[in-house]
Amino acid sequence: MEFRTLEHIPVDILLETINKSFADYIFQVRLTPEKLCLKIVSEQIDLAISVGAFADGVLAGFILHGSKVVDNQKNAYNSITGVLPEFRKQKLTVRMYEYIIPVLKEQGYRQIQLEAITSNVPALKSYIEVGFTISRILECxxxxxxxxxxxxxxxxxxxxxxxxxxxxxxxxxxxxxxxxxxxxxxxxxxxxxxxxxxxxxxxxxxxxxxxxxxxxxxxxxxxxxxxxxxxxxxxxxxxxxxxxxxxxxxxxxxxxxxxxxxxxxxxxxxxxxxxxxxxx
Ligand SMILES: CC(C)(COP(=O)(O)OP(=O)(O)OC[C@H]1O[C@@H](n2cnc3c(N)ncnc32)[C@H](O)[C@@H]1OP(=O)(O)O)[C@@H](O)C(=O)NCCC(=O)NCCS
Structure with a gap:
């Protein structure tokens, strides 16, 4: 497995991998090119601080990070994470963070934040293992x-x-x-x-x-x-x-x-x- 940032990823590959990773999600998620572009612009997603896991050149998992300056502090936001079903149970989310956290630190980021559904056990287990802690409970x-x-x-x-x-x-x-x-x-x-x-x-x-x-x-x-x-x-x-x-x-x-x-x-x-x- 190879880990690298995503600034060179073709958008259609990213879109396809997102939709395949979320095909078995808690509720239906199907991004269109328009919705993915809107998300990238709105949440200030920066592919140079986002990470992919590649198996023989195939994108198997990803974490897209947004970037904002809040109170003179650079903050990152995990906007969306996914691993293709056939590549799960290999702790790819934890391993993607092991790769990208030093990159974020090097660039002066002070914090990463995210949201995860309270019943999404694999996601929560992964984020807790990385060191994330709960700051708020949110309702949808x-x-x-x-x-x-x-x-x-x-x-x-x-x-x-x-x-x-x-x-x-x-x-x-x-x-x-x-x-x-x-x-x-x-x-x-x-x-x-x-x-x-x-x-x-x-x-x-x-x-x-x-x-x-x-x-x-x-x-x-x-x-x-x-x-x-x-x-x-x-x-x-x-x-x-x-x-x-x-x-x-x-x-x-x-x-x-x-x-x-x-x-x-x-x-x-x-x-x-x-x-x-x-x-x-
Ligand atoms: C969340 C997701 C990215 C995690 O994928 P992953 O990195 O391959 O995670 P793993 O499958 O290695 O699982 C991590 C942990 O959860 C456990 N786990 C996995 N599936 C589980 C399940 N159905 N029930 C209980 N525990 C489970 C694993 O055993 C592992 O536990 P361990 O750390 O004690 O060994 C992946 O499941 C996914 O793409 N899901 C759909 C999209 C999604 O939910 N994205 C996150 C939104 S916040």
Missing amino acids: YRGKVKQLQSALDENIEITNEWQADNLSWIWDWEPTWQNDVLSIENVKEAITCITYKKDAQIIGYLFFNNITKRVQQFAVAREYRNKHIASRLFNALAHHTGDTDVEIINLQSEVSGAKFLNRIGFELFIKQYEMKLSLA
Whole structure:
């Protein structure tokens, strides 16, 4: 088995290996060229810090890493890991990390983070063996948004012209890598923003990705909660999405608003662990 970084990998080989590795996954994952490109751009995946395991030149396993600078610190994100079924049980994930961690350290990375489904035993065993520890429990919801009112509220605006950098005052918790401001801004043309304004100020909002069909952020300012503003935001989303299935992934578990989400049509479908490994 040979290990090397992936900057020279043809995208079609990568796509094929991803889809074959995820063919027996907990739920259906099938990336198209468009979705893989969107993921690479959004999550800032850098193939030069991503790693492949090659058996006689065939890509048998991979870890794709994204890269961001947070608080003057270079952080990496394991965006997707897979090993072809016929190459499993050889600890390839651990061995890929043994290869890539010195490369990341050499380039000044201070941390790697990732998410893994809580029931994915081989993945969790591999990450724990590498040294990752759990930082948060996350919840993922799916459903068709119920249209609770027929009319749009007059304070609601649905727009593709938005700025995310002045909304963090509304948050209770930091979004995960895939849902953070940079990941959303990187694919701005795919995102619709729904806002609720009071006296020209945004006090509630929702970001929806029209390609992945995922709500990437939603929040209502603390002093305006329990006034049905989130219901109005999601009612507007129902107008926008129609009958489409929508996902909201990686909500911090103790503040996810499960009751509210159930009421408007969403069901919890998986829980994930967010995990981190310090390289300092
Ligand atoms: C997760 C994945 C990458 C791990 O592949 P791998 O590196 O070949 O891992 P291994 O098969 O060597 O398994 C690692 C450990 O899990 C154990 N394991 C494997 N399958 C298992 C199962 N079904 N039940 C319990 N333990 C299992 C192995 O015995 C090994 O344990 P050990 O360290 O005690 O020996 C691979 O299973 C995969 O591609 N799965 C589909 C995609 C996926 O889940 N990606 C990760 C998303 S976070």
